[in-house]
Amino acid sequence: MKFSLSRQDLANLLTRLQSVIGQKSTLPILSNILVEAKGNEVILTATDLTVGMRGICSAKVTEEGATTLPARRLTQLVKELTTPQIEIQSGSDQVTQIIANRSRFRLNGLSPEEFPALPNLSEALRCSISQEDLKCSLQRTAFTVSREGVQYVLTGVLLKVASGMATFVGTDGKRLSKAHAKIEAKDPIEGNYILPIKAVEELVRNLEDEGEATLYLLPDRVAVDSSSILVVSKLLDGEFPDYQRVIPNSSALHLELHREELTTLLRQVSLFTSDSSQPVRFTFADNELSLSANAMDIGEGKVSMPVNYQGEKLDIAFNPNYFLDILRHCDKETVSLDVTDAFNPGIIVDKESGESITTEEDLFVLMPMRIE
Numbered sequence: 001m002k003f004s005l006s007r008q009d010l011a012n013l014l015t016r017l018q019s020v021i022g023q024k025s026t027l028p029i030l031s032n033i034l035v036e037a038k039g040n041e042v043i044l045t046a047t048d049l050t051v052g053m054r055g056i057c058s059a060k061v062t063e064e065g066a067t068t069l070p071a072r073r074l075t076q077l078v079k080e081l082t083t084p085q086i087e088i089q090s091g092s093d094q095v096t097q098i099i100a101n102r103s104r105f106r107l108n109g110l111s112p113e114e115f116p117a118l119p120n121l122s123e124a125l126r127c128s129i130s131q132e133d134l135k136c137s138l139q140r141t142a143f144t145v146s147r148e149g150v151q152y153v154l155t156g157v158l159l160k161v162a163s164g165m166a167t168f169v170g171t172d173g174k175r176l177s178k179a180h181a182k183i184e185a186k187d188p189i190e191g192n193y194i195l196p197i198k199a200v201e202e203l204v205r206n207l208e209d210e211g212e213a214t215l216y217l218l219p220d221r222v223a224v225d226s227s228s229i230l231v232v233s234k235l236l237d238g239e240f241p242d243y244q245r246v247i248p249n250s251s252a253l254h255l256e257l258h259r260e261e262l263t264t265l266l267r268q269v270s271l272f273t274s275d276s277s278q279p280v281r282f283t284f285a286d287n288e289l290s291l292s293a294n295a296m297d298i299g300e301g302k303v304s305m306p307v308n309y310q311g312e313k314l315d316i317a318f319n320p321n322y323f324l325d326i327l328r329h330c331d332k333e334t335v336s337l338d339v340t341d342a343f344n345p346g347i348i349v350d351k352e353s354g355e356s357i358t359t360e361e362d363l364f365v366l367m368p369m370r371i372e
Contacts (some may be wrong), residue, residue, distance in 0.1 A: 001035075001037050001063055001064065001065025001066060001067060001088075001089060001090045002037070002061070002062045002063035002065075002084055002087070002088070002089040002090075002236055003037045003042055003059045003060060003061040003062065003063075003088055003089075004059065004060045004062075004086065004087040004088070005042060005057055005058065005059035005060070005082060005086065005088075006057070006085060007078060007081055007083060007085060007086045007100070007360055008084070009057045009058065010042075010057055010078055010086070011075070011078045011079050013044055013055045013056075013057055014033070014044065014071070014074065014075040014078060015075065015079075016053070016055060016205075016206060016229060017044060017045075017046040017053050017055060017071070018071065018072070018075060018188070019202060019205070020046050020047060020048050020051045020052065020198075020202065021033070021046050021048065021072065022069045022125040028110065028118070029068065029110055029114045029115055030047065030049065030116075031070060031071060031072070032069055032070055032071055032109065032110055032115070033046050033067050033068060033069055033070075033071040033074065033095075034046070034066065034067075034112055034115045034168070035046065035065050035066065035067055035088075035090075036065075036112070037059065037061045037065055037066070037068055038061065038062070038064055039059070039061065039064075039312065040058065040059065040061060041056050041057060041058055041059055041061070042056070042057045042058075042059040042061070043055075043056050044056075044057070045118065046071060047116055047118065047232075047233075050076055050196060050198065050199075050233065050234050051114060051196070051198050051199045051202055051231065051232070051233045051234075052092060052116075052118045052231070052232040052233075053202065053229060053230065053231050053232075053290070054118060054229065054230040055228060055229045055230070056228075059088070063065050063089070066112040067090040067094055067096055067109045067112055068094075068109045068110045068112050068114070068115050069096055069107050069109045070107065070108075070109070070110070071140065074107060077098065077105060077107075077205060077334070078098075078158060081100045081103070081121065082100075083100040083103075083235060084096060084099050086099065086100045087099040087100075087244055090109070090122060093107055094108065094109040094110060094111060095107070095109070096108075096109055101317055102323055109137075117222075118230075118232050119218065119221055119232060121216045121218070121223055121232075123218070124216035124218045124221075124223070125185070125187075125189050125191075125216070125217040125218075126185065126216050127161075127183040127185035127189055127214070127215050127216070127217075128183065128184045128185075128199060128212050128213070128214055128217065129166060129181055129182070129183045129184075129213055129214075129215050130181065130182070130211075130212060130213075131207045131208045131209070131210065131211050131212065131213045131226055131227075131361065132157065132207075132210060133182065133208060134166075134181055134182035134203070134213055134215075134224070134262065135203070135204055135207040135208075135209070136181075137166070137168045137179035137180065137181045138157065138168060138179075138200050138203055138204050138207075138245070139204055139268070139364070140168070140177055140179040140329050140362065141157050141168045141169060141170035141177045141178070141179055141200075142157060142170060142197060142200045142201065142204065143170070143177070143325055143329065144170040144171055144172055144175050144176060144177040144325075144364075145157060145170040145171075145172065145197050145200075146171070146172035146173065146194070147172070147197075147332060148172075151173070151241075151278055152236060152237075152238055153194055153198060153236055153237075153238040153239065153240050153241075154171060154172055154241075155193050155196065155236065156194040156196045156197055156200070156235075157169065157170045157195045157197070157200050158170070158192065158193075158194055158195075158196070158240045159192070159193040159194070159195055159222065160191075160192050160193075161183065161189050161190060161191050161192075161193070161217065162189075162190045162191075163188075163190075164182060164183060164185070165180055165182060165183065166180065166181045166182075166183050167179070167180050168180070168181070169243050171241075171246070171365075173321070173367075174241060174366075174367050175322050175325075175326070175364065175365065175366050175367065176246055176247070176364070176365040177326075177363075177364050177365075178247075178358070178362060178364075179362045179363075180244070180361070180362060182193075183215065184266065185287040189217065191217060192240060193217060193222050193235050193262075194236040194237075194238065194240055195233060195235065195236070196233060196234070196235075196236055198233075199222075199231065199233030201230055202231050202233075203363070206226065206228070206229050206231060207224075207226055208226060208227065208228070211226070211227050213225060213226045213227075213320070217252060217351070218370060220235055220325075221233060221234055221235060222235060222236060224295065226283035226296065228246075237298050246345065246365055247345075247347065247363070247365055248338070248340065248344060248345060248347060248365075250340075251338035251339060251340045251347065252323065252339070252340045253284065253286075253309070253311075253314065253337075253338065253339050253340070254336065254337075254338050255289075255307055255308065255309060255336070255337045255338075256334045256335070256336050256337075257289070257305075257307065257334060257335055257336075257337055258305070258333065259327055259330055259332065259333060259334055259335050259350075260333075261305055262327065262335070263316075263324065263327045263328075265282065265291055265304075265305055266291060266320055266323060266324055266327070267324065268301060268303055269291045269292060269293050269301040269302065269303050269320070270293065270320035270321070270324070271298075271301060272293040272294055272295055272298050272299055272300055272301035273293045273295060273298075274295035274297055274298055274333065275298075276319070276321055277319075278295060278318065278322070279293070279317035279318060279319060279369035279370075279371070280292070280293045280299065280318060280320040280323075281293065281315060281316075281317050281318075281369070282315070282316050282317065282318060282339075283313065283314070283315050283331040284309050284311075284313065284314040284315075285309070285313050286309065286310055286311075286324075287306055287307065287308070287310070288304050288305070288306060288307060288309070289304060289305050289306075289307045289308060289309070290303070291303050291304070291305040293320070294365075314339070314341070314342075315342055315371060316339055316341070316368050316371075317344045317368055317369040317370065317371045318346065318366055318369060319366075319369055322366055323348075323366060326348050326364045326366065327348075329350075330348075330350035331348045331350065334351075334353060335348055335349065335351070336348070336351055338348040342368055342371055343368060344368070344369050345355060345365045345366060345368065346365070346366050346368065347363055347364070347365055348364040348365075348366065349361065349362070349363045350362065350365070
């Protein structure tokens with residue numbers, strides 16, 4: 001195998017693949033990256049057996065072939081080099097020579113035959129989806145995924161495909177987020193797939209803000225092929241809970257709140273909570289929303305903002321950190337808040353219109369906390 005290519009292009013691609021390298025694996029081959037030279041390009045592949053990634057660099061290939069090289073050491077070396085072009089050549093002994101002007105380096109690799117192959121996607125159901133929509137939907141649902149692993153299926157994001165729409169859901173039992181993105185497919189596609197959070201994070205990191213991606217769906221795997229990189233992931237086994245039961249069908253109170261003002265006030269009053277389990281009280285009275293919190297070892301904070309509300313006084317408490325997380329994933333000037341009472345979940349939607357909230361749009365659900 002022998003080829004030359006841009007050092008910067010290689011460094012950028014190696015950096016993108018680093019996060020799926022098996023750092024603590026008992027299999028030495030998972031610490032390596034597969035390097036294949038074909039035609040006029042070099043293909044790099046990395047995997048930890050759960051998530052695999054493949055990227056392509058343009059190159060001048062004079063001899064096709066393949067090898068595997070220690071990923072982190074190769075990445076560090078390529079970053080340290082200063083020449084614009086480098087040459088790489090490897091023989092049957094799996095010793096690879098890296099040439100940068102007068103500098104010569106030799107890296108010992110392993111046989112490419114030992115490297116786990118990524119799945120064949122030829123039999124997969126496939127559809128196209130906007131990279132921007134996919135990235136946004138995953139960002140809006142990943143932060144509510146359970147990190148404790150109490151319920152295994154809740155450590156991933158649900159992907160539900162039906163009727164030309166991809167629905168994404170994340171929940172940890174205390175909060176829930178739901179987002180949608182349109183898909184295009186030659187044939188109707190339906191199915192539920194639970195993506196592990198690591199795969200979701202890799203997709204968010206690598207998807208672009210423009211262009212289309214191809215989504216491949218297999219019974220045990222999902223793959224996303226964007227313009228620059230392929231991400232393949234195993235799926236989590238199990239049945240995702242019926243999330244629709246958590247979303248209230250109606251509410252007693254519908255309000256539109258200025259997002260930045262609410263964020264600022266909620267940050268201020270949350271300073272008067274002693275730990276992450278202490279709530280902030282939301283009190284709705286005539287034309288006013290008051291936020292309050294107090295802790296014996298800290299003190300008391302109370303702030304208020306004008307709202308378009310008329311009616312009886314209503315108190316409900318929320319975890320301020322969870323609420324702030326939701327507001328950070330909104331980008332409109334206002335958010336809609338639907339609540340019924342102190343015991344039922346609140347629904348937050350990133351929208352500016354005065355329309356009532358429906359269960360068919362992107363939304364966040366937040367469970368209330370007990371009021372002391």
